[in-house]
Amino acid sequence: xxxxxxxxxxxxxxxxxxxxxxxxxxxxxxxxxxxxxxxxxxxxxxxxxxxxxxxxxxxxxxxxxxxxxxxxxxxxxxxxxxxxxxxxxxxxxxxxxxxxxxxxxxxxxxxxxxxxxxxxxxxxxxxxxxxxxxxxxxxxxxxxxxxxxxxxxxxxxxxxxxxxxxxxxxxxxxxxxxxxxxxxxxxxxxxxxxxxxxxxxxxxxxxxxxxxxxxxxxxxxxxxxxxxxxx
DNA sequence: GCCAACGTTGGC
DNA sequence: GCCAACGTTGGC
Numbered sequence: 001x002x003x004x005x006x007x008x009x010x011x012x013x014x015x016x017x018x019x020x021x022x023x024x025x026x027x028x029x030x031x032x033x034x035x036x037x038x039x040x041x042x043x044x045x046x047x048x049x050x051x052x053x054x055x056x057x058x059x060x061x062x063x064x065x066x067x068x069x070x071x072x073x074x075x076x077x078x079x080x081x082x083x084x085x086x087x088x089x090x091x092x093x094x095x096x097x098x099x100x101x102x103x104x105x106x107x108x109x110x111x112x113x114x115x116x117x118x119x120x121x122x123x124x125x126x127x128x129x130x131x132x133x134x135x136x137x138x139x140x141x142x143x144x145x146x147x148x149x150x151x152x153x154x155x156x157x158x159x160x161x162x163x164x165x166x167x168x169x170x171x172x173x174x175x176x177x178x179x180x181x182x183x184x185x186x187x188x189x190x191x192x193x194x195x196x197x198x199x200x201x202x203x204x205x206x207x208x209x210x211x212x213x214x215x216x217x218x219x220x221x222x223x224x225x226x227x228x229x230x231x
Numbered sequence: 232g233c234c235a236a237c238g239t240t241g242g243c
Numbered sequence: 244g245c246c247a248a249c250g251t252t253g254g255c
Binding site for chain 3: 101
């Protein structure tokens with residue numbers, strides 16, 4: 001599943017040939033269509049327009065990344081990885097592995113060092129935003145796709161052309177208070193009705209996407225909730 | 232290239 | 244545990 005990060009990998013992962021830019025197979029169809037800006041050639045205005053539409057603007061992006069804070073077994077492996085688990089890692093840094101959805105992967109590949117992301121707790125008692133982290137290493141191949149024992153093993157992925165990527169993230173801080181999904185949803189509904197920063201928030205408009213972009217407006221609004229009374 | 236069947240996500 | 248939403252697969 002495109003679910004979440006799991007165990008942290010080594011802090012200094014091996015260098016690896018990053019995605020060869022060759023052939024597009026049929027299976028890679030989706031990745032083409034929602035390929036992001038990132039290093040898109042200067043001539044590629046379509047991709048840029050697409051990315052602009054998805055993310056607001058290119059230079060300063062914000063992200064939301066989902067992970068499960070409660071134990072759940074998948075192929076005999078516990079996939080639990082909450083913000084406390086990130087905090088407990090060496091250097092409070094982990095690689096965000098296990099993403100198995102092309103669109104989410106493409107967002108991972110679009111991330112730049114220094115960009116900030118919300119750590120979102122999903123599939124749990126109280127879903128919502130728990131804290132902040134930042135990107136400390138840009139996309140490189142996800143080692144779990146080659147590990148037979150991993151719940152995220154992908155036998156169709158080849159070492160010389162890895163399908164799936166990770167980024168490294170580092171804990172910044174907890175949000176001043178937990179911001180529940182239910183509260184965000186109330187704002188989303190209100191903003192949808194009469195306008196406001198959360199009206200198009202991907203959390204609600206792209207339901208199952210585990211890695212998603214936020215506009216600065218969305219990011220700032222969510223952060224402003226920290227200082228407000230739980231509604 | 233369509234689309235039905237299937238599998239996964241994830242809130243409730 | 245249920246099930247709606249939606250991505251993926253594969254037959255044709």
